[in-house]
Amino acid sequence: MSIGNSPEDERPFEDVSEEARPSIGRTLQQARIAAGLTVDDVSTATRVRIAIVHAIEADNFAACGGDVYARGHIKTLARAVHLDPIPLLEQYDAGRGGRPAPTPAAPLFEAERIRPERRGPNWTAAMVAAIVVVVGFVGFTVFEGGNDGGTKEQVADGTTPTATDSASPTTKTTKPDEKPDPTDSAIAAAPQDKVTVQVSAVDGRSWIYAKNHNGRILFDGLLKKGQSKTFQDSTKINLVLGDAGAIQLYVNGKKIDDDFQPGAVERLTYTKGDPQVG
Structure with a gap:
């Protein structure tokens, strides 16, 4: 009988330290390659510039312009390559001493105030x-x-x-028992000098990305079934629909009857007047 450590005791310890976990950029890059996407594909789908995508995949977050923007880019890129962004954001925050203090949110959803601003006569x-x-x-x-x-x-x-x-x-002249048709209400609520886009998840949930003509992000998130969002701009609205088949669109008060396929990603641009897809 031998005295000493058994063979099991001589096995190397498993490295479970933070250093053993892949970096944020490496994780995003591997997920992108596994999804069969190029950097250009991800940039087009998320509107994140190619140079910033390359920098993030190299774990260089200085090009993002700050922690708030870096977290937003990580979240957007993770969804584009079908990853849960929460673990990556936690890893990012842990590497910087915790999550940054919240900053006042910009008034993104200007279009949500369309109806109160265009009420009928009292x-x-x-x-x-x-x-x-x-x-x-x-x-x-x-x-x-x-x-x-x-x-x-x-x-x-x-x-x-x-x-x-x-x-x-x-x-x-006002009959309390009569309710306006939703389509008529949408047309009446759409100003002629602006572009108004209403996005409704009628057949399922879909990731939605909306941006105005200045490049300001109006919405970046998941729209659940039964939910809707309305966006407005003086010139144009840019949209990316993660699952276009689940979405119903009203543009400038008119229903869009495009035959979007379930699971299809659609990139759309709408302007004032008659709905025109760019």
Whole structure:
């Protein structure tokens, strides 16, 4: 019998340190190659410049312009090559002493305020204002001509109700039981001097990337089934649909009937006026 370490005790320890884990850039590069994509393919799909894609795959994040932008690029590239971005973001934060402090979010979703800005006339307020004016006029007339019995009789007979009756036909034009057709509402809400794009996930979920004419990202994320987003710009909207077959589009108030295939990635550009795909 031998005394000492057994063969099992002489096996080298498994290296589970952080150094043994592939770097962020190496992980993204391997996933891109496994997906059969080139750097140009990823750049086109994500709108991240080729030079920045190369730099990130080489673990050089200085070209991103800061931690916030670097995290955003890592997240976008990971989704493009079918990776979960969360472990990569945690690895990035761990290498820099933790996640950076949050910064105020820019008002990205300007188009979500279209409906409040284009509300119809407030007939109730108009009616109240008309009643106040009539009552004030009648009160002034009564005060000035207090000895005129005819005027008093007119007030007693109900001059104020007459004003209410005159305003009532206006209120009758709105029928509470009637609901506008969604298509009509979309057309009415679309300004003629802007391009308005409504994206709805009707047949499943899809990754959506939206950008305005200045290159500012309006949305970069997953749209779940039943959810919708509306984007607006003065010139054009650029879209990338991760699963175009699950998406229904309304552009400038008109439904887009393109026969998008399930699972297909579509890159679209829409401008003002009649929907034009660029």
